[in-house]
Amino acid sequence: MNLAIILATLRQRFTSPMRLVFLVVLGSTSMLPILLSPGSGFALLGDCYFMVLTLAAGMIGQDVSSGTIQLALARPVTRAQYVFSKWLAVTAGTWFVVVLQAVAAALLMAARGAPVPWSGAALFLANNALVALGAAAVMALLSALVPGLGDLGLLFLTFLSAQVLAGIGSSRSWGALVRAAEELQRFLKPQLEIGPIVHGDPVSWFAVISYFSTVTLCLALAIVVMNRRELSYASSGA
């Protein structure tokens, strides 16, 4: 990984007014249930999936379409390092927002006289760290495939396809198709609940391996795609 790329990505993401507006809207709407029912704990905040999408959209594709990637790769940086750095930057940025969200929720609970469930807060942060790592890896792959913000469109289309497949499978009672659609959705939104592991409940090894399989596969494919991408250093205006 490359610290300069990580910092540059964080600066780029957190100085984008549109992304900041989305983050504020997502963060503040997630606070409403806490405001209405402060004793309900951190589970009401939901997960940070849409925050990841907000920060990850165009994480590589925008660099490609704006020509920034040529400058980044002019440094002694491998493309694998570039992809890893982008992935870690988005994950770290999202987790930073999640921590702010948790602090705000805890303050809100305390202000409303409700006890703050600290173990719930730790679980919330850990679960969201995994959501951020997983979703950022998927977005890294999609962003390596298409320029600009096309990764969001690709994600939406794939989700839509999975829903259509699930619908067809359900209506025709084709279990294999329903299962394929579930797997597609699991791939697009990798999740791993830490709660059962912490509480000593039986752990689904399939769920654990699915999560890590998706993350490694997405990162590996993103690097392979980037390695095969030809970048032009010529200026079109010259």
Next chain:
Amino acid sequence: MPPPALDSAPAATPGRTPQVRPRTGSTRRDPLVLLAIAVVLLALRMAFGIQEARQGAAEASRGAPVERVHWRALEAGLAEARTTGKPLLYDFTADWCPPCRLMQREIFADPGAAAELDRRFVPVRILDRMREEGRNAAWVDSLQTRFHVNSFPTLVIVRPDGGTPVRIEGYLGRDFTLGRIEDARVRVRTQAILPPAGLGR
């Protein structure tokens, strides 16, 4: 003495090391180790997926925990509720419903919460199979119509001798839901104590 060729490597000078070493290797090396790990994990994923599917444990693939609530069959639950006078707690749920699984994990698998529910209610689970099988058993449809169940999860608390059922739709967190279940229990108990509206006139 001929001048050194421009493209030749600098001659090693005893006692001096070059300050800048040229980079070796490509910046486009494929991540072979990562690819190997990804392939191994993908193979394991398929193996575990097939294994869990063979076991018929659809819940296991979604990480469903062992539930501690002792769910009764409908007839047995109705009989027990009439005998003990405890209200019925219907859990209308479906296998594909993520909030239902979250509720199962956070409430029905929690020993303390499950013991309280078992103590205060007669729990009866109604599993919707419409999505999987295209239809439900007639008694499931009948209960869903009777209690106006349109979404999952829906909890219904009702006295064994009838009365107005109290419905709790959706899952908004453990403490919130447990609070609403307790409120509902108090409400249906109050229905039993207070005379029906209009009786005292």
